[in-house]
Structures are given as C-alpha cells and as structure tokens.
Amino acid sequence: FYTSGRTSNEAAFLYQLFVRAFGTNNLPDCSNMCHESSGMGLGETVGIGKGSVTLDDIHEADTIIVMGQNPGTNHPRMLTALQKAKKNGAKIIAINPLPEAGLMGFINPKSPAQVLSGGTSIADLFLQVQINGDVPLLKAMMCLMLEREASAPGTVFDEDFIGLYTEGFDALRAHLEAQRIDALIEASGVTRAELEQAIDIILRSRKTIVCWAMGLTQHKNGVGNVREIVNFLLMRGSIGVPGAGTCPVRGHSNVQGDRTMGIHDRPSQAFLDRLQEAVGFDPPREHDFNTVEAIQAMLDGRAKLFFAMGGNFLQATPDTQRTAEALRKTDMIVHVSTKLNRGHLVHGRQAIILPCLARSEIDDQAYGEQFVTVENSMGVVHSSRGHLKPAHPGLYSESSIVAWLAEKVLGPENPVSWCWYIENYDRIRDLIEKAIPGFERFNERVREPGGFHLYNGARERKFNTDTGKAKFTINPAPDLTLPEGSFRMMTIRTHDQYNTTVYGNDDRYRGIRGGRRVVFMNEADMREAGFEAGARVDLRNDFGGEVRTAPRFTVVPYPIPRRCVGTYFPEANVLVPLEHYAEGSYTPASKDVTVRLSLSS
Ligand SMILES: Nc1nc2c(c(=O)[nH]1)N[C@H]1C(S)=C(S)[C@@H](COP(=O)(O)OP(=O)(O)OC[C@H]3O[C@@H](n4cnc5c(=O)[nH]c(N)nc54)[C@H](O)[C@@H]3O)O[C@H]1N2
Numbered sequence: 001f002y003t004s005g006r007t008s009n010e011a012a013f014l015y016q017l018f019v020r021a022f023g024t025n026n027l028p029d030c031s032n033m034c035h036e037s038s039g040m041g042l043g044e045t046v047g048i049g050k051g052s053v054t055l056d057d058i059h060e061a062d063t064i065i066v067m068g069q070n071p072g073t074n075h076p077r078m079l080t081a082l083q084k085a086k087k088n089g090a091k092i093i094a095i096n097p098l099p100e101a102g103l104m105g106f107i108n109p110k111s112p113a114q115v116l117s118g119g120t121s122i123a124d125l126f127l128q129v130q131i132n133g134d135v136p137l138l139k140a141m142m143c144l145m146l147e148r149e150a151s152a153p154g155t156v157f158d159e160d161f162i163g164l165y166t167e168g169f170d171a172l173r174a175h176l177e178a179q180r181i182d183a184l185i186e187a188s189g190v191t192r193a194e195l196e197q198a199i200d201i202i203l204r205s206r207k208t209i210v211c212w213a214m215g216l217t218q219h220k221n222g223v224g225n226v227r228e229i230v231n232f233l234l235m236r237g238s239i240g241v242p243g244a245g246t247c248p249v250r251g252h253s254n255v256q257g258d259r260t261m262g263i264h265d266r267p268s269q270a271f272l273d274r275l276q277e278a279v280g281f282d283p284p285r286e287h288d289f290n291t292v293e294a295i296q297a298m299l300d301g302r303a304k305l306f307f308a309m310g311g312n313f314l315q316a317t318p319d320t321q322r323t324a325e326a327l328r329k330t331d332m333i334v335h336v337s338t339k340l341n342r343g344h345l346v347h348g349r350q351a352i353i354l355p356c357l358a359r360s361e362i363d364d365q366a367y368g369e370q371f372v373t374v375e376n377s378m379g380v381v382h383s384s385r386g387h388l389k390p391a392h393p394g395l396y397s398e399s400s401i402v403a404w405l406a407e408k409v410l411g412p413e414n415p416v417s418w419c420w421y422i423e424n425y426d427r428i429r430d431l432i433e434k435a436i437p438g439f440e441r442f443n444e445r446v447r448e449p450g451g452f453h454l455y456n457g458a459r460e461r462k463f464n465t466d467t468g469k470a471k472f473t474i475n476p477a478p479d480l481t482l483p484e485g486s487f488r489m490m491t492i493r494t495h496d497q498y499n500t501t502v503y504g505n506d507d508r509y510r511g512i513r514g515g516r517r518v519v520f521m522n523e524a525d526m527r528e529a530g531f532e533a534g535a536r537v538d539l540r541n542d543f544g545g546e547v548r549t550a551p552r553f554t555v556v557p558y559p560i561p562r563r564c565v566g567t568y569f570p571e572a573n574v575l576v577p578l579e580h581y582a583e584g585s586y587t588p589a590s591k592d593v594t595v596r597l598s599l600s601s
C-alpha cells in the first residue's frame with residue numbers, strides 16, 4: 001500500500017487505518033525515497049524527525065546554509081524568505097556541486113558557462129563541494145572550528161548548551177582531533193581558504209540555520225550527512241533559539257503530514273497504542289516493507305498486490321527495469337490517481353485505475369462541501385479547499401474511495417463505521433484528534449486563519465531521545481575513491497518537471513533546451529575522455545556484476561567538479577541499483593551512482 005505525498009491528512013489517516021485493519025504495516029511511501037534520511041538522522045539525535053525552524057526563524061537568521069538543494073527551481077517561494085533574511089542582514093552560504101542559478105542570482109538561459117561570472121547573487125559564499133563530499137566538508141569545518149576555539153577559548157562552542165542539553169561531545173572532539181584535516185579538505189573538493197571564509201561568516205552569531213534537500217539525503221551515507229549537520233549546529237548551540245535550527249525542505253505538499261498521520265512502514269509502538277485506544281482494534285505490530293523492500297518482495301513473489309494512493313512508483317523508484325519486472329509479477333495493481341502516467345502501463349495480471357478528485361476540485365459530501373488539511377515543512381497544519389468544478393461528476397475523493405474499500409473488504413464485523421466518517425470530514429478530524437498527539441481541538445484550531453503549529457520539542461530544546469539529551473554522533477567519512485575511468489553521477493530535476501511529470505523539455509536556469517537526455521560534464525574531463533560538446537554517449541553502471549545501461553545521452557560542458565556528472569531523474573533511474581541505498585533509511589542513493597561513459601555506436 002504505497003502513498004505519494006499529496007494525500008490529505010484526512011485521506012491518509014483513513015488509508016493507514018484501513019491498511020492496518022486489513023492486517024499489515026506495509027505502507028511504503030515517497031518519503032522513503034525523499035527525506036527518510038532526514039527523519040532518521042534527526043529523530044536519533046534531536047528526538048524529532050522534522051525540522052525545528054519556523055518561517056520567522058528564517059527571516060531572523062544571521063547565517064543560512066543551503067546544502068544539496070536547488071530552491072530556484074524546486075522551492076521558488078523559499079527565495080522570497082531568503083531575500084527577506086538577507087535584507088535583515090543574513091549571509092547565505094550555498095554548498096552544492098553546481099552553481100545553481102536561483103542561488104547564484106545569475107539567470108542566463110543561453111550560457112551555463114557564464115553562470116559563475118555575474119549578476120547579484122543570493123549566496124554570499126559558494127562552496128563547490130564534490131558529489132557526496134559533504135561529510136568531509138562538515139568535518140573539516142568542525143576541525144577548523146576546534147582550532148579557532150583553541151586559539152580563542154570560549155568563542156566558538158556553546159559550552160553551556162553542550163553541558164546542559166547534549167551528550168557525546170567529548171567523543172566527537174576526540175574523533176575530530178584525530179582527523180587529518182588536509183585529507184578531509186581534499187575529499188570535500190573545496191579549499192581551506194573557502195572553509196575559513198565560511199567559518200568567519202558563521203561565527204558572527206549563533207543564529208545559524210541549515211537548509212537541505214535531496215543532495216544530502218539520497219546518498220549511501222544520507223543519514224550520516226544529516227547527523228553531521230546536527231553535530232555542527234549543536235556545537236554552537238544553534239538549535240531551539242530564534243533564528244537557528246534544522247530545516248529539511250520537503251517536496252510534496254503533504255509528505256510530512258502523511259507521516260504524522262501514520263503512513264509509515266515502521267510505526268512506533270506508542271503510535272500504535274494510541275491508535276488502538278482510539279479505534280478499538282489491535283493494529284499489527286511488526287514492521288514491514290519500505291519502498292526498496294517492497295520492490296524486492298514483489299520480485300521474489302512475497303507480495304502479490306500493489307496498491308498506490310497516488311504517485312508514479314514505476315518511474316520514481318530506482319532500477320526501472322527491475323521495478324517493472326517486479327510490478328509485472330503481481331496478481332493485481334490498483335492506482336488511485338488524478339492523472340494518467342506511464343506507471344499505469346506496467347502492471348500485473350489485473351490492473352485497476354480509480355480516478356479521483358484533485359485537491360483543487362470541489363469535494364461535495366452528505367454535509368456539503370468539505371475541506372481537507374495538510375502539514376507543511378515547518379509543522380504548520382492548515383486547511384485546503386478545492387474551488388474548481390470536478391473534471392467529471394463521477395469522480396470520488398480519496399477519502400471516499402478508502403472508506404468504501406474498507407467497508408467492502410473488512411465487512412460488517414469491523415468496528416469502524418467507515419462511510420459515516422466521510423459524510424463530514426470533521427468526523428475524521430475528531431478521530432485524528434483522539435489518535436494523534438498535537439491535534440487537540442483540531443476542528444476549531446484548523447479553522448483559524450493560517451492554521452496552527454504542531455508541537456516541536458527541538459524548537460524548545462526539549463530533546464525527546466531515549467536519554468532526553470541531544471546527541472553528538474560520529475559518522476565515518478565515505479570512501480570517495482572511484483574506479484579508473486568512472487564518474488560519480490547525481491540525478492536531479494529540471495525546471496520543467498514535477499518529479500515524474502514532465503511539462504516541457506527545457507531546464508531554463510541551466511541553459512538546456514529541447515531535450516532531457518543530457519549529461520553535465522566538466523570540460524577537462526571531456527577533453528580527457530575525448531568527448532566534444534554535443535557528443536552522444538551511453539552511460540553504464542556495473543553494480544553487483546549486473547550491467548545497467550542508459551543509451552544516447554548528449555554531453556553538455558558544465559561547471560561541475562571533476563569526475564562528477566549530472567543527469568535528470570527519471571531518465572537515469574535505470575542506472576540506480578536497487579541495492580544501492582542509504583544505510584539505515586533505505587533511501588535510494590540516486591545522487592551518487594558510479595557510471596562509465598562511452599561514445600554511442
Ligand atoms: N519544480 C519542481 N519543484 C519540486 C519538485 C520538482 O520535481 N519540480 N520536486 C519536489 C520534491 S518531491 C522534492 S523532494 C524537492 C527536491 O528539491 P531538491 O533537492 O532541490 O531537488 P534536486 O533536483 O534533486 O536537487 C538536488 C540539489 O542537490 C545538489 N546535489 C546533488 N548531489 C549533491 C551532493 O552530494 N552534495 C550537495 N551539497 N549537493 C548535491 C544538486 O546539484 C541540486 O542542486 O523539490 C520539490 N519541488
């Protein structure tokens with residue numbers, strides 16, 4: 001039972017309830033491929049798997065570090081917040097293998113090579129990290145901060161905060177002291193002088209926020225990346241005070257809310273206990289398949305039915321050929337979708353598509369027009385109401401589809417009166433209030449303008465870990481050696497797509513027109529390999545002795561670090577091995593895939 005991240009709180013809550021009443025926690029979701037590494041890295045260290053900052057914090061910050069994120073294309077509204085912060089005196093540091101136009105403030109669609117050279121930039125400092133060089137970079141920065149502390153004791157670390165609220169600092173300090181700074185700096189791809197400049201900016205005050213997205217989570221060490229960010233913030237006491245904290249920037253409009261509602265293959269026992277109390281049946285307790293495990297289970301016949309609440313599982317997941325094979329092995333595939341996509345074409349013995357209302361459409365039920373609720377990246381729950389006439393009078397809402405399905409599948413013995421809930425979504429919200437902490441007076445508070453903030457312990461320095469303290473952790477730097485002739489490939493989004501929905505063939509801020517099968521490459525690497533600009537090449541990955549190829553990509557010279565290349569998702573997903581995922585979170589490591597390039601025949 002897969003979920004994409006657009007499903008409302010109400011539909012998601014009913015859906016997970018149905019799935020659990022049916023008898024399984026098999027609830028993989030797009031989060032598994034997205035911010036799972038963030039949820040895990042933050043949960044273990046600061047006790048909550050969500051970011052700690054609010055929009056006001058961003059406006060008040062003195063330093064904002066934007067790592068592994070391309071807000072110009074993917075979070076354009078965030079640029080407004082960054083601009084406001086800058087007006088208030090904030091400095092912005094971009095850490096990215098690419099000089100992304102939205103951050104560098106230079107938008108000339110015709111000339112990517114000029115990106116570095118002009119325009120007013122949002123970023124005050126650009127650190128051109130190599131792909132997956134973030135752990136070495138952060139470690140090197142922390143080592144240099146140790147040096148600064150040694151020469152001016154009491155100026156760098158927040159000893160009071162560290163002593164009162166955290167544990168593990170001495171072990172981390174010892175670990176950092178044993179590092180070879182030069183090796184870390186070399187692995188990061190930036191220079192010592194640049195790191196010193198970054199530290200000068202950061203040390204101006206404790207009000208530092210780190211924002212990040214897929215450039216950090218989709219790595220083998222994705223969880224480690226997030227834990228290093230936490231180390232860095234904790235050292236300075238830059239969490240739980242105004243203008244400081246963690247900011248994983250999310251994707252789908254309700255991916256965070258879906259998790260809060262219980263779309264989770266590994267639910268906590270506390271969540272299940274409360275659910276049991278609220279609804280009167282005993283949900284299954286054992287953990288189940290995430291996205292990667294679901295594909296493996298379909299491949300070897302342990303899963304026979306695939307049900308998707310939205311999304312495009314075929315194209316969003318890694319190893320497209322194998323995922324297709326997995327889906328074809330099932331007995332039945334059911335999609336609840338707002339529009340058709342290629343994923344609908346690859347199915348098992350039976351295929352059912354249930355078209356549903358989009359959130360922009362009027363949802364009329366027995367008690368009249370309904371609204372739904374969602375939760376944003378900052379933990380604000382607010383309402384969302386459709387205004388458009390439905391595309392067809394026969395379309396049902398996601399909540400109705402779930403309720404009817406539950407009623408039929410579970411039969412009259414099931415204690416939940418499914419169809420009664422959908423007459424009036426206030427009833428679903430009352431049930432959510434009973435089952436999920438933080439939703440007290442849900443129906444009342446969500447009707448207030450702007451909605452309400454969910455409680456966030458980290459924001460108040462209440463760290464809900466097993467010891468009640470925030471934790472420093474030690475995270476090994478990844479081995480970044482590449483086999484001779486290989487490259488490190490990241491798969492990224494263009495301006496003209498929303499995940500697997502491609503609206504056009506341009507990527508205007510990167511100067512690409514009329515095609516998506518392109519590979520960004522450093523000019524020196526091109527010369528060495530003998531590729532001209534515009535050359536056609538085949539990409540190949542040999543993970544686990546299996547050959548995966550993506551033929552006929554056009555080479556584009558680009559200011560990207562040596563031995564790093566970039567391609568677009570989903571075209572390059574055929575190259576991402578299913579078994580190549582983040583340790584702990586199982587997020588496919590689609591930002592660091594080892595590939596070889598050869599001229600197409
Ligand atoms: N228009 C549009 N908006 C979207 C989406 C969309 O497809 N289109 N998708 C939505 C979703 S679901 C999500 S999750 C977000 C995704 O938002 P982003 O994470 O911004 O999306 P990506 O294109 O994957 O970009 C990743 C960025 O990380 C950088 N990067 C890659 N590898 C590394 C690395 O090793 N280290 C560092 N420091 N940086 C690296 C890339 O150069 C790129 O700038 O956007 C959301 N918004």
Ligand SMILES: Nc1nc2c(c(=O)[nH]1)N[C@H]1C(S)=C(S)[C@@H](COP(=O)(O)OP(=O)(O)OC[C@H]3O[C@@H](n4cnc5c(=O)[nH]c(N)nc54)[C@H](O)[C@@H]3O)O[C@H]1N2
Nearest residue numbers: 004034310311312316336337338339341491499500569590
């Ligand atoms: N290589 C590589 N792979 C990636 C990524 C990457 O950066 N690189 N990014 C990953 C990330 S961050 C994510 S979030 C996933 C995205 O994975 P998914 O969420 O599975 O993919 P989408 O393309 O967002 O799904 C779009 C489809 O959802 C349906 N849909 C849209 N809105 C609604 C709605 O309101 N209700 C219902 N029921 N259906 C709806 C439509 O049919 C549409 O075609 O992809 C991941 N895959």
Ligand SMILES: [Mo]
Nearest residue numbers: 034035251252
């Ligand atoms: Mo995402």
